Amino acid sequence: MKTDIIISIENVTKKFKDGDGEFTALSNINLEFSKGEFAGFVGPSGSGKTTLLNIIGSLDSPTEGNALVMGKNIAGLSHKESALLRNKHIGFIFQVYNLLPVYTVFENVEFALLLQNYSASERKKRVMEALEWVGLQNMPDKKPSKLSGGEGQRVAIARAMVKRPEILIADEPTANLDAKNAHIILQMMKKLNEELDTTFLFSTHDEKVMEYLDRIVHLEDGKVVRDEVKNKVAAS
Amino acid sequence: MILAFQLAYRNLMGAGLRTWLNAAVLSFAFVIILFFNGLIDGWNQQAKLDNIEWEYGNGQLIHEDYDLFDPFSVQDGHGVLPVSEQENLVPILVRQASIYPEGRMLSISLKGIAEEQEIVGLPTHLLTNSTAEIPVIIGKRMASAANLRVNDEVLLRWRDVNGTFDAQHVTIVGIFDSNVPTIDNGQFWIPIKKLWEMTDMEGHATMFISTVDQPKEIPGWNFRSQEDLLRELTEIIEMKKASSSIMYILLLAIALLAIFDTQVLSIFRRQKEIGTYIALGMTRHQVVGLFTVEGSMYSIFAMILGCAYGVPLLIYLAATGIGIPEASQEMGVSIADRIYPVYGFALILGTIALVVISATIVSYLPARKIAKMDPVNAIKGKLQ
Numbered sequence: 001m002k003t004d005i006i007i008s009i010e011n012v013t014k015k016f017k018d019g020d021g022e023f024t025a026l027s028n029i030n031l032e033f034s035k036g037e038f039a040g041f042v043g044p045s046g047s048g049k050t051t052l053l054n055i056i057g058s059l060d061s062p063t064e065g066n067a068l069v070m071g072k073n074i075a076g077l078s079h080k081e082s083a084l085l086r087n088k089h090i091g092f093i094f095q096v097y098n099l100l101p102v103y104t105v106f107e108n109v110e111f112a113l114l115l116q117n118y119s120a121s122e123r124k125k126r127v128m129e130a131l132e133w134v135g136l137q138n139m140p141d142k143k144p145s146k147l148s149g150g151e152g153q154r155v156a157i158a159r160a161m162v163k164r165p166e167i168l169i170a171d172e173p174t175a176n177l178d179a180k181n182a183h184i185i186l187q188m189m190k191k192l193n194e195e196l197d198t199t200f201l202f203s204t205h206d207e208k209v210m211e212y213l214d215r216i217v218h219l220e221d222g223k224v225v226r227d228e229v230k231n232k233v234a235a236s
Numbered sequence: 237m238i239l240a241f242q243l244a245y246r247n248l249m250g251a252g253l254r255t256w257l258n259a260a261v262l263s264f265a266f267v268i269i270l271f272f273n274g275l276i277d278g279w280n281q282q283a284k285l286d287n288i289e290w291e292y293g294n295g296q297l298i299h300e301d302y303d304l305f306d307p308f309s310v311q312d313g314h315g316v317l318p319v320s321e322q323e324n325l326v327p328i329l330v331r332q333a334s335i336y337p338e339g340r341m342l343s344i345s346l347k348g349i350a351e352e353q354e355i356v357g358l359p360t361h362l363l364t365n366s367t368a369e370i371p372v373i374i375g376k377r378m379a380s381a382a383n384l385r386v387n388d389e390v391l392l393r394w395r396d397v398n399g400t401f402d403a404q405h406v407t408i409v410g411i412f413d414s415n416v417p418t419i420d421n422g423q424f425w426i427p428i429k430k431l432w433e434m435t436d437m438e439g440h441a442t443m444f445i446s447t448v449d450q451p452k453e454i455p456g457w458n459f460r461s462q463e464d465l466l467r468e469l470t471e472i473i474e475m476k477k478a479s480s481s482i483m484y485i486l487l488l489a490i491a492l493l494a495i496f497d498t499q500v501l502s503i504f505r506r507q508k509e510i511g512t513y514i515a516l517g518m519t520r521h522q523v524v525g526l527f528t529v530e531g532s533m534y535s536i537f538a539m540i541l542g543c544a545y546g547v548p549l550l551i552y553l554a555a556t557g558i559g560i561p562e563a564s565q566e567m568g569v570s571i572a573d574r575i576y577p578v579y580g581f582a583l584i585l586g587t588i589a590l591v592v593i594s595a596t597i598v599s600y601l602p603a604r605k606i607a608k609m610d611p612v613n614a615i616k617g618k619l620q
Binding site: 080083084087103112115116159 | 243508
């Protein structure tokens with residue numbers, strides 16, 4: 001178990017307006033994640049997996065409690081500060097890849113670097129390196145519409161990893177993939193996790209994903225019901 | 237900002253035909269605005285030059301009792317200016333008269349002018365060279381209205397200084413072609429000495445055309461500068477410009493509506509993309525900026541497209557001019573039978589600014605919605 005804590009969730013509760021009332025998506029969550037973890041949130045639909053990932057990814061903020069990511073309290077960040085946090089430290093992989101449709105593979109991956117003002121030559125070097133990680137170095141000029149599902153998700157991984165973030169958030173990354181492609185993607189992510197020491201956080205109910213995870217946080221009705229660390233129950 | 241332009245350029249080029257359709261509509265508005273304003277500026281410039289060349293010279297010294305717009309002032313609006321004061325001035329005496337071509341009666345202004353003058357373009361040398369008893373030069377409009385040709389004789393009736401009628405045949409010795417109707421319509425030009433003799437008004441003048449910009453002040457006479465004399469013409473042309481602008485404002489509005497529509501649709505259709513931009517680290521305001529720049533880049537593309545077909549077209553039209561129908565020349569305003577559009581820097585820069593600023597505004601208005609979007613829902617493409 002690695003010890004550098006980069007994510008610390010303290011008593012986080014998230015409520016959404018639901019008509020005239022409120023819906024509690026997360027209730028008093030306490031979790032910590034260290035650098036280089038390969039962990040995932042598992043649970044049925046509506047258990048709060050994605051909400052928790054969104055808070056960690058600074059796309060959303062908790063109603064109560066503190067979510068400290070890279071030392072920053074998400075609740076207190078302005079739009080600009082949270083954008084900077086995502087830009088520098090967090091990569092995202094989505095269920096439906098969310099590739100920018102008018103951009104080529106190269107441009108999609110390059111996008112994250114454009115926001116960080118890298119020079120053109122540095123961008124090219126890094127993009128090609130990221131495409132090599134995912135085995136797509138031969139198709140930089142293809143448009144997303146010409147890619148298969150597996151290829152699309154590999155581009156999404158390259159886009160998320162090209163800026164070498166400390167945290168990578170993957171929301172149901174294999175939900176739209178067949179078993180073979182899901183395994184390829186997961187092996188790729190595991191390899192990147194080991195080589196680059198990036199913390200991977202998944203939300204999933206795919207058992208194939210769970211096989212690869214070193215730590216599984218089980219959520220139900222917005223509460224942590226079990227926190228498994230590789231053959232060992234760490235907390236409940 | 238550079239990033240917004242870079243990304244907007246990629247997005248628009250990636251959007252392909254949709255981008256070029258919008259740019260084409262906007263470029264059409266751009267070229268039409270330039271063309272119409274250039275045409276009116278060309279008309280304005282040409283009309284000013286014509287008026288200076290044919291009528292105003294460097295300004296006019298007008299008798300204080302004479303009002304160009306009051307025909308009753310012709311009777312008494314004249315006076316004698318000592319010869320010593322007439323340096324750089326060409327005298328004109330205006331009297332009312334009638335002619336009787338083909339048995340009809342037409343009221344005219346009978347104008348006497350010094351034949352030796354060279355300050356205005358009237359071919360007064362024809363009056364000097366003629367052997368006719370009373371030689372007359374008229375403009376083509378007058379000739380057409382009275383059905384007169386060179387060497388025709390027509391009966392002229394006038395009143396002398398005492399109000400006594402007199403009549404005599406006059407000979408048309410020349411018909412001039414001028415774009416300035418105010419020296420043509422209803423006017424007979426004869427030697428001023430002959431008019432003095434006919435009216436017994438030796439030395440009288442209604443006005444003088446000045447050969448210098450600012451003659452000395454003379455009591456009883458008002459000097460109207462070139463600029464002052466041209467003011468009415470400029471105002472008429474400006475009014476015409478304003479009324480023509482309705483057409484191109486409509487055209488521009490259609491083009492801007494297309495951009496606005498595209499932007500509104502984009503923001504609905506591209507919510508997932510907006511959410512992805514935010515997830516990848518763009519601030520909401522950067523995304524608003526990106527969409528606004530995308531919209532204003534339509535105007536840049538429109539200019540490039542407009543230049544591709546507009547520059548050769550506008551240069552060709554500036555060289556060949558636009559033919560103006562005969563009927564338009566009866567309007568009473570100086571207008572040539574062919575107008576050559578003029579495209580000044582101010583016009584080009586003004587049009588560019590108008591198109592770019594208006595495209596930016598219509599792009600920004602719908603893009604503001606992005607700032608209020610929830611990125612979580614946007615990533616999922618949920619309508620907000």
